[in-house]
Amino acid sequence: MASVIPRLTDAQLKTLSAGYVSEQAAKKRITLIGLAVLAVLCIVAGRVAEVDIAKFLANLPKFTDYFGRLFYLDTGKHVFTDVTEWFWGLGKWTSRLWDTLLIAYLGTLFGAIGGFFLCFAASVNLATGKPQLFFARRFLEFCRTVPEIVFALIFVVAFGLGPVPGVLAIMIHTVGALGKLFAEVVENIDMKPVEGAIASGATRWQVIRYAVVPQVLSNFASYALLRFEINVRGASVMGFVGAGGIGADLIEAIRKFYYSDVSAILLLVIGTVIIIDMVTERIRNQLISTEHSK
């Protein structure tokens, strides 16, 4: 039986396979050049960052040793043998953790409010003009590029030690981060309700209230919740610079080598973060499903 599969002639095959080989070679060449550049960058960066592999390897046992030691009490007993001794400061730590959560909450709330009022100026379709768009975007960029802990350092000097500078620092960072995300949501809305509202004589904020907010609210809420998760992590280190929350106890325990305290506090922080993640994820899924059912 004659073959039903059409075959190319040898001459055709030759040019095609030569093309394939040269294409593959070109691809390989680009990959190799990329890897070479990466290697050079690595060596330069390694020099600058004082990477010392020998020292690292020599000290690596210390790392595992450190983690091992986190689980032994001062008395030399394993922490699980005496959990009450391990979590001796549970009352104090949970109250500090509660403070941390409240710092994250207030920072997220105020930041979301600020982001809400700025996002319309930073979105192409609702900004009143080029200058407004430009300044709103640069402002939001500034807010989110300066790390929150830097704001916290400055605010601690201005407002004094305690949770207040922590809240303000998280708030400013959140304004920047959420303002940008909110603006992106606003840029994707359906403009017909906006035109309708303008046609019936609505003012700018009436347009936003009746034509924009109903379209974006669930997305805004979902992003704000996601930010809350991130801010809980951020708030847990605010205490490092004196801006309130559990961070103060943690840095003290690490610096003074109170090993079992470090592990106890870290476990509390991780547990809290995971619980918050789970709760907010559930709420966000619900928000998304109500959005889709509309």
Next chain:
Amino acid sequence: MKTSRMFPDQSAVKARHAVLIAGSQRDRLTTIGVLAGIVGMAVLAIFQLEFSLARLGSGIVQLGTFLGLMVPPSPGTQLYALLKALAETVAIAFLGTLLAAILAFPLGFLAARNTMANTIVRFTTRRFSDSIRGIDTLIWALIWINVVGLGPFAGVLAIMTSDIGSFSKLYSEAIEAVDRKPGEGVISTGGSKLHAIRFGIVPQVMPVLISQTLYYFESNTRSATIIGIVGAGGIGLYLAETIRTYEWDNVAFIILMILGTVALIDLASSRLRMAIVGKRSTEV
């Protein structure tokens, strides 16, 4: 009468749409309930955290003074040291991101449903990366300082550790989102499971992984600027020092340097991402 034709009798409309109106009332009650919860929580927090108008007011006045002292920004006498610290910061971010990407690559496959059938392995990998992510970079920096001593190397390791958690999560999500057909094709021609991963999945996910890694490089530059605050190298040390000694013109200069560097890296990484993924990202 003209108005009555334009606005039909309200009670008649209400009667006709009774169900709709009752529904919207229920929505309204929920809204009020949620709002009351949010506000109540905020009031509680404000009291618990001891916010006071007097304190806020005096703080804002102080901030105003600082802002005044920040102009004009000046490097002081240590421009060279600052530039060196900035280079160190970028190097920390670069190495930390790269090492994390290399180490998280296999973890991503271990945590993805379509490449790891074993639930226990998958579950353990995911909880492992969750726990790592639950700890902030600054905390990792403190821990690594105890191991390798003060200096930028501890910073590299800190960035690496905290990114392993994020990367393995992102990577596993990307791997779970691939098209299964290329992998099935490889299997059908007699390839092993590893072959399916190498030739069916890796080519699909590589651009996504690289672009996510580049995106993190930019955000890690930001993290690397602060780990110096706890002594893990980079510009953060100078920043914390100048803030504590009230040298506000230097503070402003350092912050401007950081902003400039982050903007440059953002530009470079988005160019690279465009070249690799082949389409414009939505970054503005």
